[in-house]
Amino acid sequence: MYKSEQLAQHLRRLIENGSWPVHTRLPSLREQAEISGFSLMTVMNAYQDLEAQGLIYSKEKSGYFVAENAKTQIPQSATIVSLNPKIEINSLVFKYLKSIQSKDIVPFGSAFPDHHLLTPSKLLQVVSQMARDQKSYDQTTNLPPGNLALRKIIAQRYCMQGIPTDADDIVITSGGLDALNLSLQALTRPGDYILLQQTTFYGAWQAAERLGLKVITLPEHAKYGFDLEAFEQVIQHYPIKVCWFMLNAQNPIGFTVSDEIKYKIAKLLHEHKIYLIEDDVYEELFYGMHKPLSMKYFDRGNLVLHCSSFSKTLGAGFRVGWVYAGKYSEQIQHLQLMSTISANALIQNALVEFVSSHHYEKHLRLLRRRLEKNKKRFAQYLKQHLGQCCEIYNFPSGYFLWIKLPLHISSLELYQKLIIKHISLAPSPLFNVLETNQHYIRLNCSFEWTSRIQDALDQFIQSILNFP
Numbered sequence: 346m347y348k349s350e351q352l353a354q355h356l357r358r359l360i361e362n363g364s365w366p367v368h369t370r371l372p373s374l375r376e377q378a379e380i381s382g383f384s385l386m387t388v389m390n391a392y393q394d395l396e397a398q399g400l401i402y403s404k405e406k407s408g409y410f411v412a413e414n415a416k417t418q419i420p421q422s423a424t425i426v427s428l429n430p431k432i433e434i435n436s437l438v439f440k441y442l443k444s445i446q447s448k449d450i451v452p453f454g455s456a457f458p459d460h461h462l463l464t465p466s467k468l469l470q471v472v473s474q475m476a477r478d479q480k481s482y483d484q485t486t487n488l489p490p491g492n493l494a495l496r497k498i499i500a501q502r503y504c505m506q507g508i509p510t511d512a513d514d515i516v517i518t519s520g521g522l523d524a525l526n527l528s529l530q531a532l533t534r535p536g537d538y539i540l541l542q543q544t545t546f547y548g549a550w551q552a553a554e555r556l557g558l559k560v561i562t563l564p565e566h567a568k569y570g571f572d573l574e575a576f577e578q579v580i581q582h583y584p585i586k587v588c589w590f591m592l593n594a595q596n597p598i599g600f601t602v603s604d605e606i607k608y609k610i611a612k613l614l615h616e617h618k619i620y621l622i623e624d625d626v627y628e629e630l631f632y633g634m635h636k637p638l639s640m641k642y643f644d645r646g647n648l649v650l651h652c653s654s655f656s657k658t659l660g661a662g663f664r665v666g667w668v669y670a671g672k673y674s675e676q677i678q679h680l681q682l683m684s685t686i687s688a689n690a691l692i693q694n695a696l697v698e699f700v701s702s703h704h705y706e707k708h709l710r711l712l713r714r715r716l717e718k719n720k721k722r723f724a725q726y727l728k729q730h731l732g733q734c735c736e737i738y739n740f741p742s743g744y745f746l747w748i749k750l751p752l753h754i755s756s757l758e759l760y761q762k763l764i765i766k767h768i769s770l771a772p773s774p775l776f777n778v779l780e781t782n783q784h785y786i787r788l789n790c791s792f793e794w795t796s797r798i799q800d801a802l803d804q805f806i807q808s809i810l811n812f813p
């Protein structure tokens with residue numbers, strides 16, 4: 346065990362046994378180094394790990410504090426490992442997505458942050474300037490693998506995270522989902538086994554269904570989010586070709602897996618020569634001071650295809666994402682040229698200008714602050730009114746709350762009751778095909794607090810309290 350893991354384990358115990366109550370300030374890095382005898386770097390790694398697990402949070406210039414949800418456990422799936430031979434989730438997802446499209450719906454079920462928080466005015470300015478220039482529409486320089494300047498900027502951002510990257514490793518795609526789908530298609534053949542998290546973004550289930558893959562699922566670990574032991578067992582017993590995991594601000598539950606576990610996953614992937622498609626589209630929406638590391642950071646043999654996009658930070662309407670494809674770049678480009686071809690040339694050009702300017706980082710900082718504030722308000726209100734009957738899982742990133750309803754309430758029925766009142770929410774059957782896990786909902790809390798939002802939340806609360 347690394348020294349930082351030892352220290353993190355010790356501090357975790359202090360938090361969990363109540364020796365350090367909520368909001369207690371932790372010793373500064375320097376103080377902790379003196380107390381423990383470990384180096385500053387070891388202490389910093391341990392604190393960052395605890396922060397990624399949501400046990401502590403950081404405040405600029407004030408240090409680290411014990412988080413409110415430090416004792417939050419992740420809901421655990423009922424089964425250890427399950428094989429899902431027949432997946433039929435596509436028609437449910439289709440009906441669901443159609444039902445929440447109308448503009449009069451209060452979109453608590455939406456996967457996208459409130460659009461008022463995205464598309465900063467500087468970006469709109471850049472887009473409108475470019476829209477008037479003929480050159481911006483030149484598709485030839487934006488065809489697969491995508492705009493070179495944009496790929497260089499993305500590659501630089503990986504390098505800044507300690508991941509050596511060349512522009513040629515990156516393929517620009519039509520959003521994150523395109524990146525994920527193309528990667529899965531490149532790495533699998535029908536009938537192959539893939540491994541998903543038990544409760545996961547429905548796009549993964551849909552892709553598996555479309556490509557005729559056999560799906561094995563891993564349960565969530567109540568404490569760490571990811572069940573390393575179950576993972577090790579599965580890869581020993583099944584010929585898994587590819588894993589598709591989301592380990593940062595996981596959708597729908599919200600947890601972030603620690604660096605320690607990510608390191609161990611990478612080691613096992615390497616030993617068993619298994620590919621990982623990493624869905625990291627929420628990577629920029631962390632709350633603390635440090636962006637969580639991706640699995641790409643721990644990748645040993647070019648086994649990780651890291652997928653992300655600008656959808657959650659600048660707007661899903663731009664439809665620009667990317668995959669760190671490495672040696673799979675050419676294969677993915679082949680598939681692109683047979684399907685989505687390329688992301689929009691004008692938007693790729695506009696993103697080059699905006700993302701390379703200081704405006705992008707400034708926008709990200711503001712976005713994170715607003716999302717954190719809005720989610721906190723939702724969480725407080727819901728805890729006050731539903732705290733007695735529901736469990737509310739609140740992790741320090743993104744904009745979702747994952748809520749366990751009382752067992753007599755089916756999340757699908759609740760969704761059906763509320764959609765008639767023009768309020769949407771995302772029921773757990775969209776994310777989990779096991780019948781035992783149908784009492785959860787995902788609530789989008791990115792919205793500014795207005796009377797319309799409060800009114801919709803009140804109706805949501807009443808529907809639960811008065812559910813027959």
Ligand SMILES: Cc1ncc(COP(=O)(O)O)c(C=O)c1O
Pocket residue numbers: 456457519520521522523546548591596624626653654655656657661665666
């Ligand atoms: C977990 C997850 N992955 C991927 C996507 C797809 O992102 P994009 O809009 O960039 O295609 C979404 C969108 O909601 C998502 O929630």
